[in-house]
Amino acid sequence: MARRGIADMLLDVRVAPPFYKNGFVLACDDTRQAALIDPGDEVLDLEDIVRANGLTVTHILLTHGHIDHISGLAQARRSYPAAPIHLHRDDQFFVDHLVETGHRYGLAVEPAPPIDVYYTEGMSIRVGTSIVVRPHHTPGHCPGGVCLQVGSPSDPSGGRLLIVGDTLFAGSIGRTDLPGGDHATLIRSITTTLFAFGDDAVVWPGHGAQTTIGAERRTNPFLT
Ligand SMILES: [Zn+2]
Numbered sequence: 001m002a003r004r005g006i007a008d009m010l011l012d013v014r015v016a017p018p019f020y021k022n023g024f025v026l027a028c029d030d031t032r033q034a035a036l037i038d039p040g041d042e043v044l045d046l047e048d049i050v051r052a053n054g055l056t057v058t059h060i061l062l063t064h065g066h067i068d069h070i071s072g073l074a075q076a077r078r079s080y081p082a083a084p085i086h087l088h089r090d091d092q093f094f095v096d097h098l099v100e101t102g103h104r105y106g107l108a109v110e111p112a113p114p115i116d117v118y119y120t121e122g123m124s125i126r127v128g129t130s131i132v133v134r135p136h137h138t139p140g141h142c143p144g145g146v147c148l149q150v151g152s153p154s155d156p157s158g159g160r161l162l163i164v165g166d167t168l169f170a171g172s173i174g175r176t177d178l179p180g181g182d183h184a185t186l187i188r189s190i191t192t193t194l195f196a197f198g199d200d201a202v203v204w205p206g207h208g209a210q211t212t213i214g215a216e217r218r219t220n221p222f223l224t
């Protein structure tokens with residue numbers, strides 16, 4: 001697994017067709033405890049990473065409820081029944097309508113298991129001993145989108161690694177034409193919540209390559 005930025009933390013990413021959405025394994029190197037983030041159609045690849053690295057999955061964390069980010073949720077629940085699934089409550093309706101949404105895309109998707117925990121502002125989720133994940137509500141692409149701020153427990157800033165879902169991409173921003181989307185709200189989430197993490201914060205979007213807040217603030221055509 002790749003090491004990116006934070007000591008004692010492992011982060012690896014996989015994608016799969018048809019959505020090419022980033023699915024993540026985030027693990028504490030000391031305890032080998034891990035979180036799956038946005039398990040979609042690449043979920044079996046994420047499970048391979050877990051197995052190959054001798055990890056124990058303790059959490060399943062969702063950036064939002066769109067089909068491409070949760071299509072592997074039923075499989076993940078079967079493989080890791082003790083890992084609570086986290087989502088923002090405002091995206092519950094996507095989970096409820098997952099199967100029919102799949103039909104609209106011509107996809108057979110398993111019904112989603114129940115969400116175990118709704119994110120609340122200010123909560124911190126401990127993964128092993130070396131990682132804290134803090135959810136920050138960033139609506140606009142969808143009502144319940146969150147940015148997952150990842151850091152070490154000893155970092156007073158809370159961390160400079162951001163897993164942002166489909167709010168912000170390298171050179172682009174999230175679409176706002178799906179149910180509950182709103183362009184002005186999305187721009188506000190990016191410019192107030194995400195920009196506040198500072199230019200050196202590393203951004204992992206839900207699709208495509210990683211970037212930084214500074215690069216997007218300076219060059220993203222939707223934000224300049
Ligand atoms: Zn989305």
Ligand SMILES: [Zn+2]
Pocket residue numbers: 021066068069166206207
């Ligand atoms: Zn997506």
